Amino acid sequence: MAPEVIPGASARACPVGIVLPTDPANPALWNSVRMEPIVTARDLAVGYGTEPVCSPATFTLERGQALFLVGVNGAGKSTLLRTACGLLPPLGGQLTVLGHTPDPRSTAFRTAVARDLGDESFFPFLTVREHLELVQLGHGATADLEAVITGLGLSAIAQALPNRLSSGQRRRAVLASVLLRPRRLLVLDEPEQRLDHSTRVMLAGRLVAEREAGGTLLVVSHDPALVDAVATHVLLVGEDTRPLTVDEGVEAIEEGAL
Numbered sequence: 230m231a232p233e234v235i236p237g238a239s240a241r242a243c244p245v246g247i248v249l250p251t252d253p254a255n256p257a258l259w260n261s262v263r264m265e266p267i268v269t270a271r272d273l274a275v276g277y278g279t280e281p282v283c284s285p286a287t288f289t290l291e292r293g294q295a296l297f298l299v300g301v302n303g304a305g306k307s308t309l310l311r312t313a314c315g316l317l318p319p320l321g322g323q324l325t326v327l328g329h330t331p332d333p334r335s336t337a338f339r340t341a342v343a344r345d346l347g348d349e350s351f352f353p354f355l356t357v358r359e360h361l362e363l364v365q366l367g368h369g370a371t372a373d374l375e376a377v378i379t380g381l382g383l384s385a386i387a388q389a390l391p392n393r394l395s396s397g398q399r400r401r402a403v404l405a406s407v408l409l410r411p412r413r414l415l416v417l418d419e420p421e422q423r424l425d426h427s428t429r430v431m432l433a434g435r436l437v438a439e440r441e442a443g444g445t446l447l448v449v450s451h452d453p454a455l456v457d458a459v460a461t462h463v464l465l466v467g468e469d470t471r472p473l474t475v476d477e478g479v480e481a482i483e484e485g486a487l
């Protein structure tokens with residue numbers, strides 16, 4: 230069986246630890262990779278069984294963009310993310326991620342798409358640091374482990390086992406494991422949850438740096454400050470799924486409409 234091919238097999242590291250695919254011997258390939266939208270959704274219907282949970286979504290997410298999904302509880306935002314990650318089949322319409330149907334069984338897909346959907350689990354007998362080293366090993370991650378540990382305020386708990394962590398510390402450990410990974414698309418479901426203020430500010434800074442370095446973000450959030458700082462595009466998800474400006478999205482959350 231032919232091996233799976235990720236466009237641009239070699240990699241170059243960016244300052245924030247993102248690894249972008251590139252092949253110095255073949256700039257045409259690199260250019261073609263850059264031109265390809267990261268995610269395209271056209272009349273995408275999502276849900277469980279046969280019933281869509283929201284009206285269809287149409288959007289294109291390009292490299293260097295950050296699309297934030299906003300909406301009331303139960304609107305369908307997480308369902309849309311799960312579908313984009315290939316964990317649920319679309320109920321209708323078209324969806325491609327990096328030019329292909331999302332498939333988490335594919336090594337190429339898992340290499341390219343780093344996600345935190347809030348469904349974390351831990352090995353009970355591995356410390357926080359050991360978890361992160363495992364992620365580094367498994368994904369061939371080149372990001373600076375110590376910088377990620379320090380950046381997410383994990384130094385004091387790096388040797389702790391998971392059952393000794395608070396809920397916020399668990400969230401920080403999971404975010405660290407995602408931020409360590411090489412990726413072309415970062416998918417986060419309410420990354421602000423359980424984080425204290427300073428960690429939220431730090432997270433916003435990292436996501437802005439990632440976007441500015443050419444990374445691509447697909448994020449669900451209820452945090453107006455995070456949307457305001459990081460989003461380049463906003464999609465309101467619900468009965469009338471439609472694009473909003475970033476300002477409209479922030480205002481709707483601040484006014485309590487979402």
Ligand SMILES: Nc1ncnc2c1ncn2[C@@H]1O[C@H](COP(=O)(O)OP(=O)(O)OP(=O)(O)O)[C@@H](O)[C@H]1O
Nearest residue numbers: 277282300301302303304305306307308309449466
């Ligand atoms: N596994 C599931 N099986 C069936 N229905 C589900 C499942 N998970 C969620 N739902 C339903 O799908 C709808 C959309 O849920 P979803 O989690 O996508 O909402 P959300 O916009 O992310 O909400 P929140 O802001 O509360 O996180 C809800 O009505 C929810 O009850």
